[in-house]
Amino acid sequence: MLGKRVKLGRFIEELSVGETFLKEEKMEDRELLLYLGLTDDANPLYIQHDYTAQTPVKKPIVPSIMLSGMITSTISKHFPGPGSQILSQSLQFIHPVYHYETIEISLKILELNRDSETIKIDVVANKDNRNVIKGEILVRTPYRPKELDEYVFQNF
Template sequence: MKPFTKERNEMLLGKKRKLGREIREMSVGEKLVLTEKVEDKDILLYLGLTDDANPLFIQHDYASQTPYKKPIVPSIMLTGMITSAVSRYLPGPGSHIVTQDIQFPKPVYHYATVQLMLEVVEVNHDDHTVIMTAVGTNEKDEVVIKGKLKVCPPHRLGGMDANVLDNF
């Protein structure tokens, strides 16, 4: 087994796993920009997994009679874009959203492309959290998502010793 390194790559049970940015590596002003396209297959997967039968999300005949005029993307799917970006990129694997306040000022429609920007606005070493803003815009550059997150970046792992597997 290779020895542990002090980098963000840590050995977990003999396999190398990349962890996200530790709090000591983060600073105010860091940004992440992602572009996500919402496809029908994604919406159908969500609806199937959650057993959500809201006709506003999938029934064109119903949605056409609402102020939206066509089916919209469930807001929890848009929230999922944010949580996925936090888990995958900033801070990255090993991080955890502690609190979130997210608003959806305009609907997002099927096949829309959403550009999501996350920005670190505060780094709190005392409680091991960062405050981040999230803003999502559509193809018309209209704000469709805006929010604030309190995120706990990954904790640095200790070395492997004989007691690591005591809970198994």
């Protein structure tokens, strides 16, 4: 890793208020099973058809935290990208998202703060032209790497 250039996302001066980013995510078995296995979350709302058939949701739903992870992953991979950091988030899960459904995640920059190098992002996720998630996320844009110099190896 030493000496390898890391591709970073966009810095604060490369972004503008009103800028948007769209991404589609499909709820597949692989991702659901990985989430459930990693968290040991056996909530019957996520996996049991017999139970969910007796509830208002009618069939298994995708965990809210997994949906949140898809949104934050989109931020850290694409908008503003690698090196960015989620500082706070407020999300409302308006309607359930079911297994095998596709959602469209829309991110829009609401505010830029050049002093703190943060952006406030409006988040909307839709399925079938219906809002399923709404909220805001505060993001610190990527930190600028320091140049390698003679002091890099002083701890070795």
